[in-house]
Amino acid sequence: MAPSNGNSEQLVISGILARIDRQVRVNRVLDHLSIAVSLLLATLVSLKIIGMLVPIAAPSPLLIVGISTAAFLGFLGWSQYGAQHLGQAAAVADARGNLHDEIKSAYWFMHQEHRTMWTDAQVERAALTARGLQPKGLVPTVVPQRFWGALGLGAILMFLSWVPAGPPLLTFTRALADPTRLTADQEEQFEEIRSLMEQAQELEDEADQLSADAQQRLEEAMRQLAADELSMEELLRELREAQNALQEGNLDMAAMQEALEDLAQDLEGNTEFQDLAEAMQNQNLAEAAELMRQLAENLANMDSQQLQEMSELLQQAAQGDQQSMQELMEALQEAAEAMSDEQLADAQQAMQEAADAMEAMSQRMDAQEMMNQASQQMQAMQQSMSQQQLAQQMQQMMSSEQTGAESQQGAMAMPSDEVQKTAGSGESGDPSDQQGGPAGHATSEAIEDAEMTLGQATTLEVQLEMEVLIEDEDPLKPEEPPDPEDIFQEASRQETATVEYRSVRSPSRYAEGSALSVEQIPWRYRNLVKRYFLAIRPRENQ
Amino acid sequence: MTVAIEDQIDVFTEQFNRVREEIGKVIVGAEEIIDGTLISLLSKGHVLLEGIPGIGKTKIVATVADVLHLKFSRIQFTPDLMPGDVVGSNVVHETESGEKVLEFQKGPIHTNILLADEINRATPKTQSALLEAMQERTVTVGTTTHKLDPPFFVLATQNPLEMEGTYPLPEAQMDRFFYKLRIMYPEPEHMHEIMDRTTRREEPTASTVLDRGQILAMRDTARDVPIARPVQDYAIRLTLATHPDTPYAHPMINQYVRFGASPRGTQTLVIGGKVNALLNGRVHVACEDIRAMLLPALRHRMMMNFEGEAERIDPDDILREIMKDTPESVE
Numbered sequence: 001m002a003p004s005n006g007n008s009e010q011l012v013i014s015g016i017l018a019r020i021d022r023q024v025r026v027n028r029v030l031d032h033l034s035i036a037v038s039l040l041l042a043t044l045v046s047l048k049i050i051g052m053l054v055p056i057a058a059p060s061p062l063l064i065v066g067i068s069t070a071a072f073l074g075f076l077g078w079s080q081y082g083a084q085h086l087g088q089a090a091a092v093a094d095a096r097g098n099l100h101d102e103i104k105s106a107y108w109f110m111h112q113e114h115r116t117m118w119t120d121a122q123v124e125r126a127a128l129t130a131r132g133l134q135p136k137g138l139v140p141t142v143v144p145q146r147f148w149g150a151l152g153l154g155a156i157l158m159f160l161s162w163v164p165a166g167p168p169l170l171t172f173t174r175a176l177a178d179p180t181r182l183t184a185d186q187e188e189q190f191e192e193i194r195s196l197m198e199q200a201q202e203l204e205d206e207a208d209q210l211s212a213d214a215q216q217r218l219e220e221a222m223r224q225l226a227a228d229e230l231s232m233e234e235l236l237r238e239l240r241e242a243q244n245a246l247q248e249g250n251l252d253m254a255a256m257q258e259a260l261e262d263l264a265q266d267l268e269g270n271t272e273f274q275d276l277a278e279a280m281q282n283q284n285l286a287e288a289a290e291l292m293r294q295l296a297e298n299l300a301n302m303d304s305q306q307l308q309e310m311s312e313l314l315q316q317a318a319q320g321d322q323q324s325m326q327e328l329m330e331a332l333q334e335a336a337e338a339m340s341d342e343q344l345a346d347a348q349q350a351m352q353e354a355a356d357a358m359e360a361m362s363q364r365m366d367a368q369e370m371m372n373q374a375s376q377q378m379q380a381m382q383q384s385m386s387q388q389q390l391a392q393q394m395q396q397m398m399s400s401e402q403t404g405a406e407s408q409q410g411a412m413a414m415p416s417d418e419v420q421k422t423a424g425s426g427e428s429g430d431p432s433d434q435q436g437g438p439a440g441h442a443t444s445e446a447i448e449d450a451e452m453t454l455g456q457a458t459t460l461e462v463q464l465e466m467e468v469l470i471e472d473e474d475p476l477k478p479e480e481p482p483d484p485e486d487i488f489q490e491a492s493r494q495e496t497a498t499v500e501y502r503s504v505r506s507p508s509r510y511a512e513g514s515a516l517s518v519e520q521i522p523w524r525y526r527n528l529v530k531r532y533f534l535a536i537r538p539r540e541n542q
Numbered sequence: 543m544t545v546a547i548e549d550q551i552d553v554f555t556e557q558f559n560r561v562r563e564e565i566g567k568v569i570v571g572a573e574e575i576i577d578g579t580l581i582s583l584l585s586k587g588h589v590l591l592e593g594i595p596g597i598g599k600t601k602i603v604a605t606v607a608d609v610l611h612l613k614f615s616r617i618q619f620t621p622d623l624m625p626g627d628v629v630g631s632n633v634v635h636e637t638e639s640g641e642k643v644l645e646f647q648k649g650p651i652h653t654n655i656l657l658a659d660e661i662n663r664a665t666p667k668t669q670s671a672l673l674e675a676m677q678e679r680t681v682t683v684g685t686t687t688h689k690l691d692p693p694f695f696v697l698a699t700q701n702p703l704e705m706e707g708t709y710p711l712p713e714a715q716m717d718r719f720f721y722k723l724r725i726m727y728p729e730p731e732h733m734h735e736i737m738d739r740t741t742r743r744e745e746p747t748a749s750t751v752l753d754r755g756q757i758l759a760m761r762d763t764a765r766d767v768p769i770a771r772p773v774q775d776y777a778i779r780l781t782l783a784t785h786p787d788t789p790y791a792h793p794m795i796n797q798y799v800r801f802g803a804s805p806r807g808t809q810t811l812v813i814g815g816k817v818n819a820l821l822n823g824r825v826h827v828a829c830e831d832i833r834a835m836l837l838p839a840l841r842h843r844m845m846m847n848f849e850g851e852a853e854r855i856d857p858d859d860i861l862r863e864i865m866k867d868t869p870e871s872v873e
Contacts, residue, residue, distance in 0.1 A: 087772070088871075091772070091870070091871045095870075100822075100828040100829075100830055101770070101773055101826065101827075101828040101829055101830075102824075102826065102828070104770060104772055104773075104871070105768075105769075105770035105772075105773060105826040105827075105828070106826075108770035108771050108772060109768060109770060109826075116768065117546065117547055118547060118767060118768045118825055119768045121547040121548075121825050122768060122825045122826045125825060525848075528800075528847065528848035528851075529848070531847075531848065532848050
């Protein structure tokens with residue numbers, strides 16, 4: 001029984017299987033391709049439809065197509081990597097050709113070291129069969145059904161691309177329910193704040209940095225709010241910090257106003273400076289600058305004595321150490337020195353510079369005024385939001401109290417009028433009805449302050465009072481039944497027992513009888529019966 | 543070389559068909575039972591025939607014995623049958639010299655074809671006397687082991703209806719039967735043929751067409767048929783699917799079966815599949831051959847649980863579901 005060589009048969013079988021395997025792979029690739037295209041088109045159509053309905057920031061279709069193509073090519077490479085699966089091809093050939101596992105068996109026998117006459121005969125038979133096989137007939141190239149679905153999706157996508165783009169048909173209705181959404185008034189306030197800050201930036205370069213910081217912080221907060229990345233508390237905190245940034249310039253402004261008043265007092269002794277001092281006193285620096293320019297033009301008409309007096313006054317006024325208006329002080333000092341030397345041109349030049357400095361200070365004060373107005377708007381916005389937040393908390397609390405009261409009514413059969421009273425007090429928001437309770441915070445004053453002021457805490461004594469148990473004896477409490485053992489002993493003690501002691505059966509004898517009269521279960525069914533009762537026993541968690 | 547194989551297959555098929563035709567002269571219908579009996583014989587297995595009384599269980603066995611030129615014995619199992627009545631016993635024998643010696647008197651089991659009629663009527667002790675003989679082909683009496691002549695083929699019958707006064711075969715003994723064949727009531731047209739044959743003066747008889755040597759040669763031929771690993775894997779997966787609480791278990795198995803088929807069940811599928819392959823002119827075992835063997839090979843090897851017995855679930859239904867849900871090849 002020496003096995004035959006059979007190499008030619010093996011080659012025939014392997015060759016046919018390789019061709020079948022190729023056909024199988026082609027069909028598989030087509031199938032995978034149709035799946036991938038269907039998924040891609042379905043995604044694009046979905047995004048297109050969603051984009052038409054609601055406002056959404058969808059990724060670019062080109063990006064989606066690019067990523068999908070890369071992923072599909074990667075998958076394709078992975079799935080086609082490795083040796084040919086001729087065993088699977090043999091199974092396919094047997095199944096399609098109704099060959100009763102002939103090729104599959106032959107392929108396996110071919111690769112065995114131990115060969116017999118029977119296996120050689122089988123391989124020989126299989127080779128004969130394989131010669132008659134047509135791989136393309138067995139496994140024809142088939143366009144998958146999904147491909148037609150993909151075509152349909154493509155047509156839908158093309159149709160949708162013809163539809164003119166417009167605003168989304170639906171808007172997010174969650175804005176009403178979302179507690180972090182701004183109301184229309186608040187959005188108006190925000191726009192006003194933004195406008196004020198932009199005006200402040202236009203007015204004064206120095207204010208630019210402060211205002212820009214605050215505005216940048218505010219814009220970022222609004223962006224996060226729109227993206228639902230910010231809670232109400234965080235928004236309030238951002239507003240407070242922006243407000244603080246805006247108010248930083250107020251300190252300089254106060255110092256400047258104080259210095260102006262000192263300067264006005266120094267200058268008001270001279271008739272030439274009377275109007276100027278008055279304008280400074282009134283913080284009207286624009287008018288003061290104008291008066292300073294007029295004064296500079298009139299210098300030529302003044303005599304030496306007047307110039308000397310003015311020089312002394314200016315010299316005195318410029319003595320002050322005012323950091324906030326150093327430029328003005330330097331200009332006044334230069335003007336005083338020029339007047340003292342009767343150099344009118346220099347004095348006029350210095351006074352012009354002083355007027356420019358006053359104009360700059362005026363603009364700075366106006367900018368700060370704008371920022372203060374923005375700050376006030378922020379304050380109002382914070383108050384509005386705090387009020388909104390507190391109102392929502394109160395509403396939640398009242399609804400939870402109402403639910404609790406209803407459940408309590410159901411569980412404890414509380415009288416209905418009492419429950420309604422409890423619920424009604426919650427709705428009215430009267431803090432006096434709820435001592436120290438959270439609903440007591442929602443007073444109108446607290447809303448105006450936009451601060452959470454805690455009520456008086458419930459003391460331990462109050463809780464203890466509520467939990468006091470009255471241990472008065474209940475006169476209607478029934479007496480405990482007497483112990484049967486006592487009755488038995490009593491009858492025995494009184495020697496009134498009528499039953500012979502030998503006739504009294506011990507309780508254990510009943511148990512013995514019960515234990516011995518169990519129903520017999522055949523041994524082979526015991527395990528079944530046990531499993532049956534274990535299966536129908538009540539579960540612990542039920 | 544291939545010509546020799548083809549010749550062997552032709553001889554095998556021709557002899558098998560001759561036996562089948564000869565039995566068909568006596569037995570009407572019941573082709574599946576006849577084929578199953580012959581496949582068991584050629585696979586070195588034993589058969590348990592189950593059917594209601596009067597449908598020809600014993601007649602089939604007797605006809606098979608007539609067709610094959612083999613020694614035939616019949617034991618009618620009854621509750622008072624003793625193991626010694628089956629395997630034989632040592633009896634005192636007086637020699638010519640007057641010396642008394644113990645001599646082994648062979649029982650009816652020392653034959654080639656043994657008809658164990660109504661096997662479930664004997665006590666478990668007597669039933670177990672068959673165990674060693676069926677598996678080891680030997681009989682031990684006292685300290686002496688006697689080898690049975692091949693081929694040794696047990697055909698047992700049992701009646702599924704009458705349970706009173708019976709001793710159901712234990713699982714270990716059931717597992718030793720290669721096939722459990724169910725004889726169904728004949729079809730009306732077959733009934734006509736039975737009436738025509740059995741109500742005349744002369745009843746048809748079957749002649750002997752196969753001798754012992756030919757049967758042993760056919761057995762060897764069947765064992766030579768190769769089976770590829772993927773097909774063998776299919777047979778194993780089918781068997782494992784009958785085991786509850788395993789990864790291969792079919793949902794119906796988990797619900798209704800307590801124990802699944804043993805490895806003997808897989809052996810039965812493979813060996814029976816080889817004979818079936820030869821009968822279909824193939825030199826290899828196909829999944830189709832394994833499927834053809836599934837019901838008779840595994841139906842008696844599955845032990846129903848309480849729920850299965852309470853709902854009278856037929857193991858054949860479960861096996862058909864397994865056959866339907868088990869793929870031929872695993873990707």
